[in-house]
Amino acid sequence: MNGHLVRRRAMALGLVAGCVGLALAATAAPSARAESTLQRIKDQGYIRMGFANEDPFSSATPEGELAGVDVDILNHILADMGVEEIDGGVTTFGGLLPGLVGKRFDLVSSAIYIKPERCAQVAFAEPLYIQGDAIVVAAGNPKKIHSYSDVAADPTIRIGYPTGGTGPSDNAKAMGVREDQLLDFPGSPTGFAAIKDGRIDGYATVAMNVEMQLREMKDPGLERADPFEQPVADGKIRYGVTSFAVRLEDKDLLDEINKHLLAFRSTPEYLAILEKYGLTEADLPPEGMTTAKICAG
DSSP states (O other): OOSOSOOOBEEESSOOTTOTTOOOOOOOOOOSSOOOHHHHHHHHTEEEEEEOOBTTTBEEOTTSBEESHHHHHHHHHHHHHTOOEEEEEEOOGGGHHHHHHTTSOSEEEEEEEOOHHHHTTEEEOSOOEEEOEEEEEETTOTTOOOBHHHHHHOTTOOEEEETTOHHHHHHHHHTTOOGGGEEEESSHHHHHHHHHHTSOSEEEEEHHHHHHHHHHHOOTTEEEOSSOBOOEETTEEOOEEEEEEEETTOHHHHHHHHHHHHHHHTSHHHHHHHHHTTOOGGGSOOTTOOHHHHHHO
16 A cells, blocks of 8 residues: 555444444435535545455454455555545445445445356456465364365265355355355354354355464464365366446446556556465456456356
8 A cells, every 4th residue: 555545444334243343434415416426435535335344355453444455455546536535334245235236335345256147236346356265174174175076075064155255155066065065154253163163164265365364363273274176167267356346327436446446456566465465466367357258257
């Protein structure tokens, strides 16, 4: 981050574990005249961002400040747009898109995968980065889970995934995992607790999330399944492509974000942000990858 952008405190619209101290976000009073979301954002000097409090993507620090790779990228883009602040509203992952469509947020960001079915509901900016999957298991990996195929081969294995996070569940099902082997959880803390309670044998989510959270927790009862084989379909590795989302009708806001995102994405500063959070140049969107192509299926 280039340091000249003030970040507002993260405000809670839907309180989740770990964020009880955050206050309800205040919304701007309706304007007497019709104006676009982009114009309102520029006039008021801040954007209302919904996030799922998932470190290291978009989260709130104990002091109530916003942090994460998505936040740092968005801060830079907003600075180029002349917008000074982010007003963060925390919710569950599954509440992000409904909250955006319901106009509680102007933009949502928590490593959301661009998927054709989501493209029918919201408008995604161009890709930010790509993500592989990982599975957290009990220490010693008692079920010897090293791929989704291992899960599919043993009908007694049950794995969790984040509610609304269709990437891991879709990947698992593509490799033969049955619906009754999958259980969704509001977020990683509840999924990790379910492993320790013996309700599930593993919790699948994006690799960067797993790595950062396990490092932070230092829980000897949990570990990352290593090695873990990424799912492959039609000869191609299945990975998630993430971006910001805005409402379908906010085309001018989307165009403005894309203009600054694409200019920034090719700079060393952009790569430095990714590397700060454990990503590398290999996690940049491949040349020719566009949101339009992903949405087309």
